[in-house]
Amino acid sequence: MSHQVRVKICGLRDPATARAAAQMGADAIGLVFYGPSPRNVSVAEAQAVLAALPPFVTSVGLFVNADADWLRDLLKVLPLDLLQFHGDESPEYCRSFGKPWIKAVRVKPDTNLIEYAALFHDARGLLVDAFVEGTPGGTGEAFDWSLIPKDLPLPLILSGGLDPVNVSEAVARIAPWAVDVSSGVESARGVKDLNKVAQFIKAARHA
Numbered sequence: 497m498s499h500q501v502r503v504k505i506c507g508l509r510d511p512a513t514a515r516a517a518a519q520m521g522a523d524a525i526g527l528v529f530y531g532p533s534p535r536n537v538s539v540a541e542a543q544a545v546l547a548a549l550p551p552f553v554t555s556v557g558l559f560v561n562a563d564a565d566w567l568r569d570l571l572k573v574l575p576l577d578l579l580q581f582h583g584d585e586s587p588e589y590c591r592s593f594g595k596p597w598i599k600a601v602r603v604k605p606d607t608n609l610i611e612y613a614a615l616f617h618d619a620r621g622l623l624v625d626a627f628v629e630g631t632p633g634g635t636g637e638a639f640d641w642s643l644i645p646k647d648l649p650l651p652l653i654l655s656g657g658l659d660p661v662n663v664s665e666a667v668a669r670i671a672p673w674a675v676d677v678s679s680g681v682e683s684a685r686g687v688k689d690l691n692k693v694a695q696f697i698k699a700a701r702h703a
């Protein structure tokens with residue numbers, strides 16, 4: 497039996513938008529802790545977002561090569577459900593926080609995703625994103641989905657340049673466990689458009 501694809505809306509920054517995305521059916525929301533990102537949140541902003549979420553919505557913290565001590569301190573004051581590592585983190589680093597985590601891989605033509613899945617075998621899932629030189633993610637760029645093997649031994653989270661128009665084809669072709677979107681549901685960089693969020697969730701679920 498096929499599952500219903502899960503939808504994560506990433507880069508939320510305020511409680512009202514996060515709650516609205518959850519009410520529209522988002523399964524997970526992402527909080528970006530990466531200074532150079534237009535979606536970066538402070539600890540106080542993240543706490544406000546978490547406090548506004550209805551139950552059974554997964555809160556995901558996104559990190560790019562974050563300092564381990566800083567992250568441990570953050571987790572003492574922010575009850576994130578899941579950690580998303582979007583940089584060059586090692587498996588040892590990822591598992592050292594005692595929290596469920598997923599690992600992002602930025603896919604190039606020669607990337608061996610089966611090897612990544614073996615290396616990060618205790619991740620809850622492998623997130624695949626486009627490789628764009630000089631930017632760790634959130635670029636709005638898609639990549640060649642034929643580079644994704646069919647027999648990946650971890651739940652696959654598809655991301656990179658998804659939007660309300662292409663997500664149904666992506667779900668139909670790849671059958672990922674979940675899809676993750678940031679740029680494709682924005683009106684400007686870092687500003688979520690709730691109409692696009694609603695369209696994205698509907699299109700992902702009716703693929």
Ligand SMILES: O=C(O)c1ccccc1N[C@@H]1O[C@H](COP(=O)(O)O)[C@@H](O)[C@H]1O
Pocket residue numbers: 506507526528530533534535558560582623625632633634635636637655656657658676677678679680
């Ligand atoms: O969203 C960001 O600003 C970001 C910054 C650094 C690393 C990852 C980031 N976002 C993640 O990137 C992918 C693809 O995003 P997009 O839909 O192509 O904009 C997604 O997993 C975001 O969570």
